């Protein structure tokens with residue numbers, strides 16, 4: 001199995017772990033993460049507990065030393081959490097400021113995640129995007145995440161929120177067509 005992430009061409013980006021002064025920018029990035037998912041699912045209730053709640057949760061779960069920010073011109077433009085499990089690590093969340101997307105920032109953060117994973121002797125790195133997030137899937141696939149691990153299958157029970165959406169055709173796996 002390949003264990004590399006294709007390197008990028010980004011310059012002028014500094015990566016470091018979270019400092020308390022990053023909080024306002026990180027809350028803004030969480031807001032952008034909610035916004036992306038509200039748009040995907042046409043569901044305004046996504047993120048209703050607010051960015052401050054999510055940031056606190058991230059810092060509680062992962063700790064500041066596992067929370068990475070990308071800085072450009074002294075501005076925080078990217079946020080990545082690393083969640084250590086027993087033998088592997090998970091990247092959650094990953095978000096790049098909308099003004100600096102498609103410039104290799106997510107790639108840089110993922111290269112950092114890979115280097116942390118190797119240092120800690122994790123056996124693999126996991127990412128768990130929603131299946132409808134084509135931009136995230138394309139990004140992760142391009143960068144090297146091409147091995148499909150566990151899937152989550154949903155059976156929709158209500159007509160509300162994301163369950164009210166008209167599903168679109170998804171991938172064929174095990175000879176069966178799924179919807180996303």
Ligand SMILES: CC(C)(COP(=O)(O)OP(=O)(O)OC[C@H]1O[C@@H](n2cnc3c(N)ncnc32)[C@H](O)[C@@H]1OP(=O)(O)O)[C@@H](O)C(=O)NCCC(=O)NCCS
Nearest residue numbers: 036094095096101102103104105106107129136138139142
């Ligand atoms: C997904 C996200 C993190 C990608 O960040 P990014 O910094 O723009 O990604 P990169 O510039 O590092 O992209 C790396 C490669 O991924 C692919 N890619 C990235 N965005 C893409 C897009 N919109 N369409 C198609 N391919 C894309 C490209 O191949 C790109 O390389 P290239 O620009 O040299 O062709 C960013 O779009 C984002 O924050 N989205 C909203 C939040 C979100 O959905 N997060 C993921 C939740 S799991």
